[in-house]
Amino acid sequence: MRMSQGVEWALHCCLNLAWVGGPVPGARLAGFYSLPPAYLNKQLQALVRAGVCESVPGPRGGFRLARGPAEVSLLDVVVALEGREDAFRCTSILGATPGGDPTVDHSGSCAISLSMRAAELAWRRELAARSLADVAADVVRSAPDAPRRTRAALTP
Secondary structure: OOOOHHHHHHHHHHHHHHHHOOOEOHHHHHHHHOOOHHHHHHHHHHHHHOOOEEEEOOOOOEEEEOOOHHHOEHHHHHHHHHOOOOOOOOOOHHHHOOOOOOOOOHHHOOHHHHHHHHHHHHHHHHHHHOEHHHHHHHHHHHOOOHHHHHHHHHOO
């Protein structure tokens, strides 16, 4: 499975917003990573629609987290950008095999379908179990000055 690069951008931006603690203009976030502002803005708007971020109007506005970093899971961000659909879709091709029954939904009995669904569930559980706060703590362990440098670069 391949996620769009917007997921990576959104996760980094959410982590930065957690460290800044207040609104940051989308253009400033884009400049921080040398990203195309219009495309990043689409990712940020998807996060707003999903309730992960809020859009703050006005001259000191921008984007901020809608909840605390401990309350935002990596899965929240992935789902906001990639959608809720399953990565694997069983189309019941077993029904087309010799002796198969095309009227049967094989998604609940096909070993391949069951294996793929189990793997996806494990992946989603792992993402749901990790919050932005968890990732922030990991970053601080390896780069203790990252929050300070980020705040200095993103706040006026």
